[in-house]
Amino acid sequence: xxxxLILLIVALLxxxxxxLSKIFQLSQGNADxxxxxxxxxxxxxxxxxxxxxxxLYALMAYCFINYHSYFLPETASEHGKDYDILMxxxxxxxxxxxxxxxFLLHFFAYKYRGKKGNKALFFADSHTLELIWTGIPxxxxxxxxxxxxxxxxxxxxxxxEENAIVVELYxxxxxxxxxxxxxxxxxxxxxxxxIEGVNTxxxxxxxxxxMDDIIxxxxxxxxxxxxxxxxxxxxxxxxxxxxxxxxQMNVVPGMITxxxxxxIKTTEEMRxxxxxxxxxxxINGIRKENSxxxxxxxxxxxxxxxxDYYLLCNKICGASHYNMQMKIVVESEExxxxxxxxxxxxxxxxxx
Amino acid sequence: MSADHGHHHKETFITKYIFSxxxxxxxxxxxxxxxxxxxIGIAMSLLFRMQIAWPEQSFxxxxxLLGKWAPDGVMDPNVYLALVTIHGTIMVFFVLxxxxxxxxxxxLIPLQIGARDMASGFMNxxxxxxxxxxxxxxxxxxxxxxxxxxxxxxxxxxxxxxPQAMPGSGLGMTLWLVSMAIFIASSLLGSLNYVxxxxxxxxxxxxxxxxxxxxxxxxxxxxxGVVSFPVLLSAALLLIMDRSFGTSFxxxxxxxxxxxxxxxxxxxxxxxxxxxxxxxxxxYIVLLPALGITSEVIATNSRKPIxxxxxxxxxxxxxxFLSTIVWGHHMFVSGMNPxxxxxxxxxxxxxxxxxxxxxxxxxxxxxxxxxQFNPGMLFSIGLVSTFITGGLTGIILGDSTLDINVHDxxxxxxxxxLVMGISALYGLFAGVYHWFPKMYGKxxxxxxxxxxxxxxxxxAYGVFFPxxxxxxxxxxxxxxxxxxxxxxxxxxxxxxxxxxFAIITAxxxxxxxxxxxxxxxxxxKAEQNPxxxxxxxxxxxxxxxxxxxxxxxxxxxxxxxxYSKTKENGEYVIExxxxxxxxxxxxxxxxxxxx
Ligand code: HEM
Ligand SMILES: [Cu+2]
Ligand SMILES: [Cu+2]
Numbered sequence: 001x002x003x004x005l006i007l008l009i010v011a012l013l014x015x016x017x018x019x020l021s022k023i024f025q026l027s028q029g030n031a032d033x034x035x036x037x038x039x040x041x042x043x044x045x046x047x048x049x050x051x052x053x054x055x056l057y058a059l060m061a062y063c064f065i066n067y068h069s070y071f072l073p074e075t076a077s078e079h080g081k082d083y084d085i086l087m088x089x090x091x092x093x094x095x096x097x098x099x100x101x102x103f104l105l106h107f108f109a110y111k112y113r114g115k116k117g118n119k120a121l122f123f124a125d126s127h128t129l130e131l132i133w134t135g136i137p138x139x140x141x142x143x144x145x146x147x148x149x150x151x152x153x154x155x156x157x158x159x160x161e162e163n164a165i166v167v168e169l170y171x172x173x174x175x176x177x178x179x180x181x182x183x184x185x186x187x188x189x190x191x192x193x194x195i196e197g198v199n200t201x202x203x204x205x206x207x208x209x210x211m212d213d214i215i216x217x218x219x220x221x222x223x224x225x226x227x228x229x230x231x232x233x234x235x236x237x238x239x240x241x242x243x244x245x246x247x248q249m250n251v252v253p254g255m256i257t258x259x260x261x262x263x264i265k266t267t268e269e270m271r272x273x274x275x276x277x278x279x280x281x282x283i284n285g286i287r288k289e290n291s292x293x294x295x296x297x298x299x300x301x302x303x304x305x306x307x308d309y310y311l312l313c314n315k316i317c318g319a320s321h322y323n324m325q326m327k328i329v330v331e332s333e334e335x336x337x338x339x340x341x342x343x344x345x346x347x348x349x350x351x352x
Numbered sequence: 353m354s355a356d357h358g359h360h361h362k363e364t365f366i367t368k369y370i371f372s373x374x375x376x377x378x379x380x381x382x383x384x385x386x387x388x389x390x391x392i393g394i395a396m397s398l399l400f401r402m403q404i405a406w407p408e409q410s411f412x413x414x415x416x417l418l419g420k421w422a423p424d425g426v427m428d429p430n431v432y433l434a435l436v437t438i439h440g441t442i443m444v445f446f447v448l449x450x451x452x453x454x455x456x457x458x459x460l461i462p463l464q465i466g467a468r469d470m471a472s473g474f475m476n477x478x479x480x481x482x483x484x485x486x487x488x489x490x491x492x493x494x495x496x497x498x499x500x501x502x503x504x505x506x507x508x509x510x511x512x513x514x515p516q517a518m519p520g521s522g523l524g525m526t527l528w529l530v531s532m533a534i535f536i537a538s539s540l541l542g543s544l545n546y547v548x549x550x551x552x553x554x555x556x557x558x559x560x561x562x563x564x565x566x567x568x569x570x571x572x573x574x575x576x577g578v579v580s581f582p583v584l585l586s587a588a589l590l591l592i593m594d595r596s597f598g599t600s601f602x603x604x605x606x607x608x609x610x611x612x613x614x615x616x617x618x619x620x621x622x623x624x625x626x627x628x629x630x631x632x633x634x635x636y637i638v639l640l641p642a643l644g645i646t647s648e649v650i651a652t653n654s655r656k657p658i659x660x661x662x663x664x665x666x667x668x669x670x671x672x673f674l675s676t677i678v679w680g681h682h683m684f685v686s687g688m689n690p691x692x693x694x695x696x697x698x699x700x701x702x703x704x705x706x707x708x709x710x711x712x713x714x715x716x717x718x719x720x721x722x723x724q725f726n727p728g729m730l731f732s733i734g735l736v737s738t739f740i741t742g743g744l745t746g747i748i749l750g751d752s753t754l755d756i757n758v759h760d761x762x763x764x765x766x767x768x769x770l771v772m773g774i775s776a777l778y779g780l781f782a783g784v785y786h787w788f789p790k791m792y793g794k795x796x797x798x799x800x801x802x803x804x805x806x807x808x809x810x811x812a813y814g815v816f817f818p819x820x821x822x823x824x825x826x827x828x829x830x831x832x833x834x835x836x837x838x839x840x841x842x843x844x845x846x847x848x849x850x851x852x853f854a855i856i857t858a859x860x861x862x863x864x865x866x867x868x869x870x871x872x873x874x875x876x877k878a879e880q881n882p883x884x885x886x887x888x889x890x891x892x893x894x895x896x897x898x899x900x901x902x903x904x905x906x907x908x909x910x911x912x913x914x915y916s917k918t919k920e921n922g923e924y925v926i927e928x929x930x931x932x933x934x935x936x937x938x939x940x941x942x943x944x945x946x947x
Binding site (some may be wrong): 056067124144153193305315 | 472511607608662686708723745813822824876945
């Protein structure tokens with residue numbers, strides 16, 4: 001079916017290209033075969049340049065309007081708010097420059113389309129103009145750089161003294177594990193060389209801090225509390241990407257990398273936001289449609305979707321890179337503590 | 353070969369068409385090889401785009417083309433990654449480095465500076481054949497049992513270092529590395545030749561400040577290549593050592609397939625530094641020649657001097673310099689020290705300034721011109737458009753803070769395709785349309801050229817503008833399918849839209865191919881100077897002669913951009929013609945523009 005559609009498109013395209021070249025040929029009027037643009041060509045192409053501006057603006061408008069729900073999903077971390085402001089300022093600025101420069105470029109192309117007998121202006125240099133368009137970007141960029149770096153230092157500055165939660169994110173082909181520090185709030189030493197049997201993360205059993213560590217398949221976080229992630233890889237590069245928290249850091253074999261943020265919305269709160277309600281509604285609409293097709297084929301219907309935070313791998317790491325994910329649950333501190341208490345400690349795991 | 357030998361030994365078929373030392377023939381060899389590789393690269397992009405658009409479907413065409421890697425028409429995830437990897441490698445290195453720079457540096461450097469040939473014709477020939485060999489090896493790697501390299505065009509270890517990590521990291525990766533090592537050797541030979549030729553073989557009167565901007569661009573590009581390609585070569589050599597000789601430059605503490613590796617103390621981050629020390633300048637190695645071509649084509653077809661020649665040269669040099677100190681912007685979230693991130697943000701956003709200057713200067717060159725819309729001119733204007741759109745999103749990616757959330761998503765894919773891929777591709781097309789008469793002595797059909805441009809222009813934006821939004825939504829690149837995340841379900845329509853545009857765009861390239869081949873044989877015979885251009889290449893005869901000029905080498909009296917220059921009485925410098933070739937002596941009372 002799709003093959004057929006594609007063939008159809010290609011065929012239609014062939015026809016329209018043939019037609020178009022016919023039109024260009026006809027629009028040339030008297031047979032001129034020099035293959036060098038003449039006044040007719042210049043006039044047609046100049047007008048097409050103007051039409052192209054319209055196309056470009058329409059495309060941009062279409063994307064911004066139709067895809068607004070793709071654009072920066074509602075943030076769930078404290079620094080995410082600063083991130084979003086910086087992003088919005090940058091996008092507005094960029095689109096402003098984009099709209100103006102694309103207009104000038106294509107409008108000049110239209111306005112000054114060539115004609116026999118027209119004289120071009122011999123205009124080779126103007127220091128004033130060049131000063132202006134060196135100066136304006138310098139000032140604007142200086143502003144962006146200063147604001148950006150201010151935020152960057154804020155995000156990347158990971159001081160441990162406040163009693164933040166420390167969690168190790170452990171990556172391997174093709175899944176994630178979380179390791180909590182346990183009662184002593186200190187992660188036990190670990191190295192892949194200690195991997196053996198049930199000790200799948202290579203935690204050092206001789207380290208006193210290790211025994212109360214808790215290893216889980218889901219990442220649970222208490223809301224409004226700073227988390228410091230220590231990232232460790234078992235095999236190749238991975239990247240812990242948590243888009244709702246505006247967080248990403250590569251996981252590098254042979255070293256521990258770090259990232260930190262403070263979640264500000266529980267999973268439940270996130271589900272209630274206008275953004276997410278609308279989003280999930282759209283998605284479930286699509287899933288319903290798809291289910292109909294599946295049922296018609298005698299397959300099972302898709303389950304309705306309910307939002308959960310997730311962590312994705314965002315550095316190519318092998319065949320199943322596309323499905324290397326972990327569920328994240330942000331909840332009240334109480335729920336978090338209850339959940340943690342139910343998990344097995346490392347001692348329980350190895351002593352069995 | 354000395355610069356002034358006009359008479360030549362007899363040529364056989366082999367020395368003329370195959371092992372030719374003539375720069376014009378070598379340039380055509382580069383072009384044809386580059387185009388063939390381009391067909392492969394673009395075809396691959398269609399295959400993986402189809403996979404992304406309709407991830408649940410099977411396509412017979414997959415099975416036809418990929419055989420056992422797509423049983424029943426369902427693509428294997430490893431093959432998806434292989435396609436992406438080889439597509440990227442081919443497009444960046446084989447099409448837009450060798451195919452673009454190799455073609456036009458070879459064609460234009462001797463012709464535009466007034467030299468009989470390159471400084472060393474022999475080295476030039478060797479350079480082409482090394483490129484050819486590396487292409488053959490790269491294509492051959494597609495046919496081996498375990499499949500070609502698949503770790504991304506950036507081949508980050510340990511994934512690329514360990515055959516256990518993915519099938520493509522076995523023989524496929526070895527072949528990739530061998531092919532690239534040969535490619536780098538070819539590129540170095542070529543670049544050295546370009547540099548020496550520009551410095552030594554300029555004809556009388558061709559001072560550096562009278563060089564056309566094309567030559568400036570090729571010259572600086574060659575310099576960047578000489579500085580940065582050796583670093584990639586050393587990165588590749590260290591990787592080969594790690595792969596085959598048990599060293600640990602990039603490897604440490606690895607447990608894979610139930611086994612601990614002995615390696616200790618290395619770091620993949622070292623590889624990233626080495627790779628991007630080339631990788632970022634590579635963007636400009638691809639782009640600067642395209643910008644050089646654009647400068648020439650826009651000025652000629654606007655019948656105006658390029659605006660701000662000095663600033664243009666200054667920007668090329670500034671971009672070249674800055675491009676070697678910004679590589680860290682690919683590594684903001686690599687685990688590199690955050691302070692370095694700040695430094696690289698600063699240098700990266702600095703590079704926006706010369707880029708902005710260039711864009712504004714192009715726009716001003718159009719202002720009050722008498723624009724001749726030949727197909728080359730359309731592609732040049734298209735280049736400025738995509739260069740601006742793609743460059744602007746660089747402001748987001750170059751900002752370390754903002755990069756955190758869009759790094760390695762489709763936002764990046766959209767950004768670099770516009771600013772580098774499409775822009776440079778437009779530069780290549782502009783060059784081919786503009787210099788086809790010089791290369792083949794024939795004209796290309798302009799109407800097909802128009803169709804080619806407009807369908808491509810609409811298609812390219814249709815592919816890459818919506819792609820930014822897919823990235824903003826958080827969809828990672830190099831994902832075989834996104835159906836494991838229901839959150840991305842609503843991206844489906846957009847992904848289909850992108851793929852349909854991609855198919856349309858690719859179809860438009862067939863128009864170009866047809867035009868290219870048809871015109872080569874049946875095109876209208878070219879005049880000597882069809883675009884009424886000032887530069888020296890148009891003073892050579894249409895029929896190629898060895899040594900370029902049948903008689904003496906031309907002497908140069910002025911810069912390349914005296915278009916529509918008038919005398920005090922308002923008449924053109926040369927009566928009745930709006931251009932003043934570089935070979936025209938200054939007239940009485942005429943002042944040369946000083947830059
Ligand atoms: C019809 C035209 C093209 C289409 C539709 C296309 C599409 C794509 C897409 C969708 C990806 C990302 C795949 C992924 O990350 O999963 C990609 C990767 C890439 N493309 Fe293109 N592309 C086209 C032309 C070009 C050109 C002209 C260049 C030249 C620079 C280029 C260079 C690359 C590179 C370097 C990559 C990255 C490969 C990697 O991730 O290892 N592409 N292409
Ligand atoms: Cu991964
Ligand atoms: Cu870069």
